[in-house]
Amino acid sequence: MKEKKVLIVLAVVLLVVVSCAPGPNEMAKSPDEEGKVAGFWWGLWHGIITPVTFIISLLDQSVQMYEVHNNGGWYNFGYLLGLVVILGGGGGGAGRRRKRGQAAL
Numbered sequence: 001m002k003e004k005k006v007l008i009v010l011a012v013v014l015l016v017v018v019s020c021a022p023g024p025n026e027m028a029k030s031p032d033e034e035g036k037v038a039g040f041w042w043g044l045w046h047g048i049i050t051p052v053t054f055i056i057s058l059l060d061q062s063v064q065m066y067e068v069h070n071n072g073g074w075y076n077f078g079y080l081l082g083l084v085v086i087l088g089g090g091g092g093g094a095g096r097r098r099k100r101g102q103a104a105l
Contacts (some may be wrong), residue, residue: 005014027068043075047082 031037038046046053050065057063067075 010024028070028072030069035071038070038075040071040074040078041076042067043070043080044082045078047079047084048086050083051086055090 029037046065046067053063057065066079066090070076
């Protein structure tokens with residue numbers, strides 16, 4: 001009985017997570033008004049400036065955090081890499097925690 005409840009909870013969690021997945025970007029690989037499609041380097045730049053862009057986007061509806069006219073995977077990779085660069089990723093915090101704990105011992 002307990003296994004059945006766990007499976008039901010996992011199924012519900014999986015359904016909720018999958019329902020939050022974004023749909024396809026209909027504007028991907030299509031040029032903007034200037035005829036440009038954002039690639040890896042624009043994705044990297046947009047990832048790096050995300051904290052500032054997020055704050056501005058809360059105040060100004062015409063500012064977006066993500067370029068919808070992009071080339072797909074390479075833009076997404078650059079954006080993710082820019083986020084990791086500016087936010088520090090996850091490994092740096094774990095390393096600092098370990099060093100602090102060792103110093104206390």
